Amino acid sequence: MKPGITLIKSRRSNVGDEEEGIAAGNLPTPPRKECWWSLGLLLKAAAALLILMAGVLIGLAASASLSCYYVEGSGKQAADARRGSGGGGEPNRRDDDGGGSSPLSFQRFVQPHPPWGHPMTDEELFWRASMSPRVDEYPYQRVPKVAFLFLTRGPLPFAPLWERFFRGHEGLYSVYVHALPEYRLNVSSTSSPFHGRQIPSGDVSWGSITLVDAEKRLLANALLDFSNERFVLVSESCVPVYNFPTVYEYLVNSAHSHVESYNIDVPQCAGRYNPRMAPDVMEEQWRKGSEWFELSRGLAADIVADRRYYAIFRKHCTPSCYPDEHYIPTYLHLRHGARNANRTVTWVDWSRGGPHPARFGKASVTREFVQAIRNNGTRCAYNGKPTNVCYLFARKFAPSALAPLLNLSTTLLDF
Numbered sequence: 001m002k003p004g005i006t007l008i009k010s011r012r013s014n015v016g017d018e019e020e021g022i023a024a025g026n027l028p029t030p031p032r033k034e035c036w037w038s039l040g041l042l043l044k045a046a047a048a049l050l051i052l053m054a055g056v057l058i059g060l061a062a063s064a065s066l067s068c069y070y071v072e073g074s075g076k077q078a079a080d081a082r083r084g085s086g087g088g089g090e091p092n093r094r095d096d097d098g099g100g101s102s103p104l105s106f107q108r109f110v111q112p113h114p115p116w117g118h119p120m121t122d123e124e125l126f127w128r129a130s131m132s133p134r135v136d137e138y139p140y141q142r143v144p145k146v147a148f149l150f151l152t153r154g155p156l157p158f159a160p161l162w163e164r165f166f167r168g169h170e171g172l173y174s175v176y177v178h179a180l181p182e183y184r185l186n187v188s189s190t191s192s193p194f195h196g197r198q199i200p201s202g203d204v205s206w207g208s209i210t211l212v213d214a215e216k217r218l219l220a221n222a223l224l225d226f227s228n229e230r231f232v233l234v235s236e237s238c239v240p241v242y243n244f245p246t247v248y249e250y251l252v253n254s255a256h257s258h259v260e261s262y263n264i265d266v267p268q269c270a271g272r273y274n275p276r277m278a279p280d281v282m283e284e285q286w287r288k289g290s291e292w293f294e295l296s297r298g299l300a301a302d303i304v305a306d307r308r309y310y311a312i313f314r315k316h317c318t319p320s321c322y323p324d325e326h327y328i329p330t331y332l333h334l335r336h337g338a339r340n341a342n343r344t345v346t347w348v349d350w351s352r353g354g355p356h357p358a359r360f361g362k363a364s365v366t367r368e369f370v371q372a373i374r375n376n377g378t379r380c381a382y383n384g385k386p387t388n389v390c391y392l393f394a395r396k397f398a399p400s401a402l403a404p405l406l407n408l409s410t411t412l413l414d415f
C-alpha cells in the first residue's frame with residue numbers, strides 16, 4: 001500500500017508543479033492589496049487538504065482487510081487460470097510474438113496461431129467459432145484468406161505438390177489438418193505450410209456422422225482466424241489443377257459457395273430420405289451432394305452453429321444413409337439455397353460405378369488427362385456468367401501420381 005500512496009502523492013505534486021509553472025510563467029504578479037486574501041485562501045486549501053488526507057487514511061485503514069482478501073482472491077484466480085491453460089497444452093501461449101502475451105491480446109484473438117493444442121471440447125469450440133462480429137468494418141488491415149481444410153486419416157502424399165502450390169502466397173491462405181487422433185503429421189521443415197497445422201481431432205469412421213463432426217471441427221478451427229473468408233475441404237488424395245492466384249481470385253470473388261446439391265429419384269439419393277425427419281426436413285427438401293465443399297465464411301459459421309438439423313441427421317441418417325453426403329447440401333437448401341452454386345469445384349470420376357470413385361495413379365496422369373479436368377469444353381455458371389473453369393481441384397489420386405503431377409506443375413499447372 002505504501003507505493004500506492006507515494007504514487008498518488010507524487011502525481012498530485014506533479015500536477016501542482018505544472019499549475020505553478022503556468023501561473024508563474026503566464027500571469028502578472030498580483031498587486032499587494034490582494035496578498036492577505038490569497039494567504040487566507042492558501043490556509044483554507046491547506047486545511048481542506050489535511051481533512052482530505054485524514055479521510056483517505058481512515059478509508060484505507062477500514063478497507064485494509066477487504067483489499068487483503070481481494071488481492072489473495074485474484075492471485076488464486078490467476079494461478080488457476082495458468083494451471084488450466086498449461087494443463088490443456090498451450091505451451092507457447094505466454095511467450096508468443098505478435099503481442100500475444102496477454103490472453104486478451106487483440107492479435108491473438110483475431111488470428112490465433114499454432115500450436116493448436118487448445119483445450120476446448122467440440123461443444124466449446126463450435127460455440128466460440130459460431131460468433132460473428134456485428135460491426136461491418138474490421139479494426140485492422142484484413143486480407144481475406146482461403147482456408148484449406150485437409151481431412152485425412154494419416155499421411156499427406158501430395159504435400160510436396162501443395163507446398164509448391166502455396167509457395168510465395170503466404171498471408172493469403174491457411175492450412176488445417178484433421179487426421180486420426182493417434183496420428184502425428186511429421187513435417188520436419190518449419191517453412192512448410194503444413195508445419196504445426198494439425199488440429200485436435202476425433203475418431204472418424206467412413207459413412208458415419210463422425211465425418212461431419214470432423215468437417216465441423218476443421219471449419220470451427222479455421223473460423224477462429226477472422227481473416228479466413230473461404231473454406232475448402234480437401235482430402236489426402238486431392239490435388240489442385242490451377243495455380244494459387246487463379247484459385248484465390250475464383251473463390252474470394254465468388255458470390256456463391258460451391259456445394260453440390262441435387263435430388264434425383266434413385267435409391268442412392270431420394271431413397272435415403274427417412275420420413276421421421278419430417279416436418280423439419282420434408283421429402284422434397286432432401287438433397288445429396290459431394291462431401292468436398294467450398295464455403296463462404298457466413299455459411300461456414302452457420303453450419304458450425306447448427307444444432308437442430310445436425311441432431312436430426314445424427315438420429316435419422318444412418319447407413320445406408322451417409323450424413324457426409326446429405327447433411328450440408330440439405331441444410332444449405334433449407335436455409336441458404338440462393339447462396340449456393342449447387343455444384344462442386346472438386347472434380348471426381350464416378351463413371352465406373354460402385355461405392356467409390358475412380359482412383360488415378362502414375363500411368364493415368366498425362367498432360368491431356370489433367371488438361372481435360374481443367375477444361376473439357378463443359379460450361380458452368382460463375383457469378384451468373386458461363387465459364388469453362390468449373391473445377392479447381394481433382395480427386396482421387398494414388399500416391400504414385402505425385403511424380404508426374406510435380407512434372408506438370410511447372411508447365412501445365414503453372415506453379
Ligand SMILES: *[C@@H]1O[C@H](CO)[C@@H](O)[C@H](O)[C@H]1NC(C)=O
Binds near residue numbers: 186187188
Ligand atoms: C520425420 O521425418 C524426418 C525426415 O523426413 C525423419 O528423419 C524423422 O525420423 C521423422 N520423425 C518421425 C517421428 O517419424
Ligand SMILES: *[C@@H]1O[C@H](CO)[C@@H](O)[C@H](O)[C@H]1NC(C)=O
Binds near residue numbers: 337338339340342
Ligand atoms: C441453387 O439451388 C437453390 C435451391 O436450393 C436455388 O435457390 C439457387 O438459385 C441455386 N443456385 C444457382 C446459382 O442457381
Ligand SMILES: *[C@@H]1O[C@H](CO)[C@@H](O)[C@H](O)[C@H]1NC(C)=O
Binds near residue numbers: 348378
Ligand atoms: C467433361 O467432364 C464432365 C465432368 O467430369 C463430364 O460430365 C463430361 O461428360 C465431360 N465432357 C466431355 C466433353 O468430355
Ligand SMILES: *[C@@H]1O[C@H](CO)[C@@H](O)[C@H](O)[C@H]1NC(C)=O
Binds near residue numbers: 403404407
Ligand atoms: C517428367 O517430364 C520429362 C520431360 O517432359 C519426362 O522425360 C519424364 O519422364 C517425366 N517424369 C515423370 C515422372 O513423369
